[in-house]
Amino acid sequence: MSDTQRVWFITGANRGIGLELTKQLLESPFNTIIAASRNPSQATALRALSDSAKGRVHLITLDISNKASVQASVKETESILKDRGLDYLINNAGINPAGFDNAFSMDLDNVQAAFATNVIGPAHVAQAYLPLVEKSAAKTIVNVSSTLGSLGTDFGPHFASYSISKAALNMLTVKQAYDRPDLTVVTVCPGHLKTDMGGESAPLEVSVGVSGVLKVIHGLTHEDSGKFINHAGERVPW
Numbered sequence: 500m501s502d503t504q505r506v507w508f509i510t511g512a513n514r515g516i517g518l519e520l521t522k523q524l525l526e527s528p529f530n531t532i533i534a535a536s537r538n539p540s541q542a543t544a545l546r547a548l549s550d551s552a553k554g555r556v557h558l559i560t561l562d563i564s565n566k567a568s569v570q571a572s573v574k575e576t577e578s579i580l581k582d583r584g585l586d587y588l589i590n591n592a593g594i595n596p597a598g599f600d601n602a603f604s605m606d607l608d609n610v611q612a613a614f615a616t617n618v619i620g621p622a623h624v625a626q627a628y629l630p631l632v633e634k635s636a637a638k639t640i641v642n643v644s645s646t647l648g649s650l651g652t653d654f655g656p657h658f659a660s661y662s663i664s665k666a667a668l669n670m671l672t673v674k675q676a677y678d679r680p681d682l683t684v685v686t687v688c689p690g691h692l693k694t695d696m697g698g699e700s701a702p703l704e705v706s707v708g709v710s711g712v713l714k715v716i717h718g719l720t721h722e723d724s725g726k727f728i729n730h731a732g733e734r735v736p737w
């Protein structure tokens with residue numbers, strides 16, 4: 500890998516936004532992508548991308564809610580990177596286990612599941628991969644959140660467990676940015692996109708939201724650290 504190459508690490512890269520991020524990043528010959536998923540052997544679309552990428556997409560196994568899996572994935576990534584660092588860590592994997600649940604009737608097991616994947620998973624991945632991010636040129640962590648986690652935006656009572664977990668992910672981002680002023684850490688909303696999670700009736704194609712997110716990431720400066728930004732490049736109210 501040459502010095503002009505940038506290395507990206509994407510969780511949940513086998514479908515939806517993670518897959519599209521991998522696809523669009525591959526359009527630049529300067530990008531190398533470490534594409535993490537729970538079951539790379541079954542990730543048919545991702546494997547097809549990797550097969551045509553001439554060694555620029557590396558598939559690794561990672562379940563972000565499993566501590567042993569996170570640790571094992573670091574070793575696997577280190578063996579791919581050798582002495583290189585990780586420029587962009589994209590904490591994309593996420594779940595909405597309950598759909599439209601409301602605060603007084605939500606199943607608390609769903610709240611726990613949402614926190615395990617949407618908050619604790621990204622927190623653990625960031626801790627485990629910090630030495631690799633520190634070694635890189637860009638030193639950037641992007642947490643993929645949602646405007647549903649914005650306290651300043653009125654979405655009514657629904658999506659309670661998911662929204663609460665994304666608000667917590669936003670606070671994680673702020674704490675990470677304060678804790679390590681030498682890094683750039685942001686939280687982004689990709690927009691409501693047509694994916695398995697977003698549903699077929701979502702207003703935006705996944706390609707539109709993802710190209711917006713990549714434009715935002717490419718335009719980041721160090722002063723943006725700690726911000727909540729959407730795919731259109733606008734600040735989202737906390």
Ligand SMILES: NC(=O)c1ccc[n+]([C@@H]2O[C@H](COP(=O)([O-])OP(=O)(O)OC[C@H]3O[C@@H](n4cnc5c(N)ncnc54)[C@H](OP(=O)(O)O)[C@@H]3O)[C@@H](O)[C@H]2O)c1
Nearest residue numbers: 511515516537562563564592593645691692694695696697
């Ligand atoms: N789509 C939208 O409209 C929208 C809007 C705002 C924010 N977001 C956020 O964008 C991110 C991606 O969403 P999406 O629409 O692409 O969702 P999706 O189509 O449902 O894909 C979710 C991805 O996360 C992975 N994942 C879930 N739990 C995981 C775990 N424990 N370990 C590793 N990977 C795991 C899934 O892997 P498996 O295939 O193994 O399940 C899958 O690759 C999420 O954080 C979501 O909250 C989405």
